[in-house]
Amino acid sequence: MFAELLQYLLSGLTIGAIYALAGLGFSIIYNASHVINFAQGEFIMIGGMASATLTASGVPLPLAILIGCGGAMLVGVLVAKFAVERARNASTVTLIIITIGASIFLRGVAELVWGKDFKRLDAFSGETPIQVLGASMQPQSLWVVGTAGVLIVAIGLFFARTLTGKAILATSHNRLAAQLVGIDVKRVVLASFALSAALGAVGGAVVAPITFSYTEMGIMLGLKGFTAAVLGGLGHGPGAVAGGLIVGIAEALGAGYISSAYKDAVAFVIILAVLLFMPNGLFGKRGTERV
Amino acid sequence: MRKGLLATIAFTAAFTATTAVSGLLSGAAQAADPIKVGAIVSATGPASFLGDPEKKVLELYADRINKAGGVDGRPVQLTVYDDGGAADKAASFTKRLIESDGVDVIVGGTTTAATMAAVPLVERAGVPFISLAGAVVIVEPVKKWVFKTPHTDRMAAEKVMEDMKKRGLTKLALLSEDSGFGKSGREQTVAVAKERGIELVADETYGAKDTDVTAQLTKIKSNASAQAVLVFGLGQGPAVVTKNYRQLGIALPLYQSHGVASKEYIRLAGGAAEGVRLPAAGLVVAAQLADSDPQKKVVTEFTKVYEDSFNTEVSTFAGHAYDGLMIALDAVKRAGGTDKAKLRDAIEQTKGYVGTGGTVTMSAKDHMGLTLDAFHMVEVKQGDWALVK
Numbered sequence: 001m002f003a004e005l006l007q008y009l010l011s012g013l014t015i016g017a018i019y020a021l022a023g024l025g026f027s028i029i030y031n032a033s034h035v036i037n038f039a040q041g042e043f044i045m046i047g048g049m050a051s052a053t054l055t056a057s058g059v060p061l062p063l064a065i066l067i068g069c070g071g072a073m074l075v076g077v078l079v080a081k082f083a084v085e086r087a088r089n090a091s092t093v094t095l096i097i098i099t100i101g102a103s104i105f106l107r108g109v110a111e112l113v114w115g116k117d118f119k120r121l122d123a124f125s126g127e128t129p130i131q132v133l134g135a136s137m138q139p140q141s142l143w144v145v146g147t148a149g150v151l152i153v154a155i156g157l158f159f160a161r162t163l164t165g166k167a168i169l170a171t172s173h174n175r176l177a178a179q180l181v182g183i184d185v186k187r188v189v190l191a192s193f194a195l196s197a198a199l200g201a202v203g204g205a206v207v208a209p210i211t212f213s214y215t216e217m218g219i220m221l222g223l224k225g226f227t228a229a230v231l232g233g234l235g236h237g238p239g240a241v242a243g244g245l246i247v248g249i250a251e252a253l254g255a256g257y258i259s260s261a262y263k264d265a266v267a268f269v270i271i272l273a274v275l276l277f278m279p280n281g282l283f284g285k286r287g288t289e290r291v
Numbered sequence: 292m293r294k295g296l297l298a299t300i301a302f303t304a305a306f307t308a309t310t311a312v313s314g315l316l317s318g319a320a321q322a323a324d325p326i327k328v329g330a331i332v333s334a335t336g337p338a339s340f341l342g343d344p345e346k347k348v349l350e351l352y353a354d355r356i357n358k359a360g361g362v363d364g365r366p367v368q369l370t371v372y373d374d375g376g377a378a379d380k381a382a383s384f385t386k387r388l389i390e391s392d393g394v395d396v397i398v399g400g401t402t403t404a405a406t407m408a409a410v411p412l413v414e415r416a417g418v419p420f421i422s423l424a425g426a427v428v429i430v431e432p433v434k435k436w437v438f439k440t441p442h443t444d445r446m447a448a449e450k451v452m453e454d455m456k457k458r459g460l461t462k463l464a465l466l467s468e469d470s471g472f473g474k475s476g477r478e479q480t481v482a483v484a485k486e487r488g489i490e491l492v493a494d495e496t497y498g499a500k501d502t503d504v505t506a507q508l509t510k511i512k513s514n515a516s517a518q519a520v521l522v523f524g525l526g527q528g529p530a531v532v533t534k535n536y537r538q539l540g541i542a543l544p545l546y547q548s549h550g551v552a553s554k555e556y557i558r559l560a561g562g563a564a565e566g567v568r569l570p571a572a573g574l575v576v577a578a579q580l581a582d583s584d585p586q587k588k589v590v591t592e593f594t595k596v597y598e599d600s601f602n603t604e605v606s607t608f609a610g611h612a613y614d615g616l617m618i619a620l621d622a623v624k625r626a627g628g629t630d631k632a633k634l635r636d637a638i639e640q641t642k643g644y645v646g647t648g649g650t651v652t653m654s655a656k657d658h659m660g661l662t663l664d665a666f667h668m669v670e671v672k673q674g675d676w677a678l679v680k
Contacts, residue, residue: 004513007539011505018502116339118527120559127562129538138538210534211502212527212559220500255506260495261469263506 003134008256009249010132014141014210016248017148021203022225023232023240024152025196031172031235032192035084035095039103040200041222042110046072047201048213049110052119061124065205069198075106076197080190103218110215121208140209147206151199152241158195159237168192172235227271233281242282246270323361325368326623328353328616329394331384331409332423333401336376340526340555342401344609345423346371349398351600352616362620363627370394374405381405382412389416395629396622398615400424401608403471410437419622419635421615423608426475430658438638438658440614440648441607442572442666444472444523445479447548450570450666452487454679455519460544464493464517466507466532468524473499476523476548492516499528505535512541519543525550530559537563544568549666554604557674568679570666574610574647579678580667585645593647610647618644618651 022040029037050068055061079102087098124143129136159165170178171188179185204213211217225240228247232239247267255263274281330349333342353369361367370392372384381400388394389412396419400406403426410429413420413436422429422439429439455463463484467477473496484491493514495507511517520543522532529551536545545567547556552571557564573580577590593613597605621644622637623629641660644651649665668679 004509007509008506011503011509015503116343118530118555118559120561122561127534127537129540136539138534207502210531212530214527216500221502252503252506256510260497260504260507260510263501264498 004256006133007135008252010135010137010141012249012252013245014137014144014248015251016245017141017145018203018207018211018221018244019224019228019247020241020244021148021151021199021207022221023228023244024155024237025200025203026226026229027232027235027237027240028155028168028196028199029192030229032168033080033084033189034092034172035099036092036226036234037079037193037196038096038099038222038226039079039106040196040225041218041220042103042106043072043076043197043200043218044204044207044221045107045110045213045215045218046075046197047204048121048208048211048217049114049119049204049215050201051205052121052208052213053114055121056119065202068205069201072197072201072204073194076193077190079106080193084193085186085189103222107215107218114215116215118212118214119208120212121205123209124206138210140206144206144210147202148241151202152237155195155199155237164188164191224267227267230271231274231281233283236281236283239281239283323365324629325366326362326620326629327392327394327396328367328369328619329385329388329392329397329399330369330371330612331374331381331388331397331399331401331405332371332612333376333405334371334373336374338376338402340606341423341608342373342376344606345399345401345612346373347601348597348609348612349616351596352613355596356620362623365623367620374401376402376405378402378404378408382408385409385412389413389418394418395631396421396619396634398423398612398619403429403475406439410434413437417631417635419619419631419638421619421638423611423615425472427479428475433656433658436635438618438653440618440646440651440659441611442549442570442648442661443479443659444476444548445483446661446663446666447523447570448476448480448483448521449487450663450668451521451546451548451568452483452489453663454546454568454668455489456487458519458544460518461488462490462492462516462518464495464511464514464520464543465491466493466495466497466504466511466520466522468499468522468528469496470499470525472525472550473523476550480521480523490516497524497528497532499524499526501528501531503535504528504532505539508532508535508539508541512539517543519546521546521548523548523550527559530556530564533560533567534563549607552607552669557671557676564671565673566671568668568670571669571676572607572610572648572665573667574605574607576667576669576676576678579676585650586647589645590647607647614644614646614648614651617646 025040047068051064054064123140125139167183228244229240232243251266254266332345334346353367357366374381398421400422403424406422406424427443427445467473497504547569573586574590580587594605626633626637641653649661651660653660669676
């Protein structure tokens, strides 16, 4: 009985950490530019595909992840510069449509570059399951949870301690005021896109051994990440992380104790409930106060 | 069996003879009317891993047959449309094939949904149609103008349960994918289990894009009565299931369906796939078939042609398309032309045709013509398929 519950919790934690990483990316961009970037899932895909294909052709894993990261950052900056910045004065809905368009475009390009096949990436430290009190988890799950933890702390420090981080915060509070004190808000938006792309790409590389990577892997991850971000309160970093873990664990418990047929419905029930009863999420104060 | 073999030899001889003769006469044959073969496949979209090899094979073989002089001196004129996996597009392309292209026979319908969308159109227009999709509903109940080449999900369930009985296992846990293929597979498994006296002790599902199914597997693991697990799905899902299965250390025998009968599955699941059993066409174990197996020659040759032409591993789905085209052209020969009613009758009278899917003998009651012998139980051993004796 207990082992079963523990197994559900561990499974939920692993998927939840993936959702948390995706959700964090949504929050960063939302903060800097008030854009909900639906191409976030594609950054994850780029990271996963790049590390899987590069390691397959002999590149060492850390380098492959770095290249994937760099590629995703470049793509993120291009999306920001040529799609989002140009529509600066457009309505929120238009901006959302633009990012959805960008995600479809990126998926198409990725299919041309990498093909339609699933790519396999070996687990970073073997596949011998770790036994915990009768439940078991893949070593790769620890990598996912660990990487998510480290990235979350790093992002926190970045916003609290660095000038660029503070500039992004300032822009998120008041774009005009930030501009008046000499912050180049356009560069801030570019920086936030690059940052969240890098975040997504690292996430993609770490989860690839569990999920396999393919050009459409970003769709579901992006959607669940969005649920996580909304649940935590859009723009609230730690909230997105908590939201991801909650969605992941709720899914695992739902599949285990209710019925696996409704597993995906869990996320959508959560998002509907949040939008209806707590539009600012669990932690958000009017949505956009802080990262 | 003997009769089947004789018929096979006769057919092969007839085929070789006609191609040789028509090769000689090819100069004179150029003026002959082409045999118009239409095809609708899902070369792009979610089912592209099925439809893309199908399209390639149809084009390759139409070309090869024409270079060898055509069928009875008549060239094959192939028209292929890509429905992108959408059933409504499949229907409108079928309409176009019938009305504007005036085809004599249609091969295709990569997915069950696309096939079923085309069925009412071909039935009304009276055009012979050979589907490449799996579900049993295509040929049960029998539809006058509709035939199909692949094994059904029902046969897969039967084959798995036959193997379970051999091993003395009677309690099965089912984990099926939440997709058209998985759902139909689930229905058939439930029905077959009842007939064969196998008790279904768990009935779980997973999403086609799930990244973790440990929750469902934990439920199965804690179900003390399960003696074997059957997974019904396509694509990467079954590979994720396989990895999670080993992660949880479940000791029960694991079965998969014919939906994973490609090397892709072994590559994705890696070491976790060792020991997994599934029913598959002779095509995937071509080299291991007994020399006396009538299929051996056909599948070995097909594998060679396919792999030489496209530089990728042969796929059973490509084989379904090959079988569809060959059955249609063989029927043209026996019908002595492309009169649609005669052609339909000739397809229905296909006897002992040895294809990549097995030996096909159709009848008025059976528009697929494959028996359980067409499936081989294979097991993953050291990263490759091994025939289970």
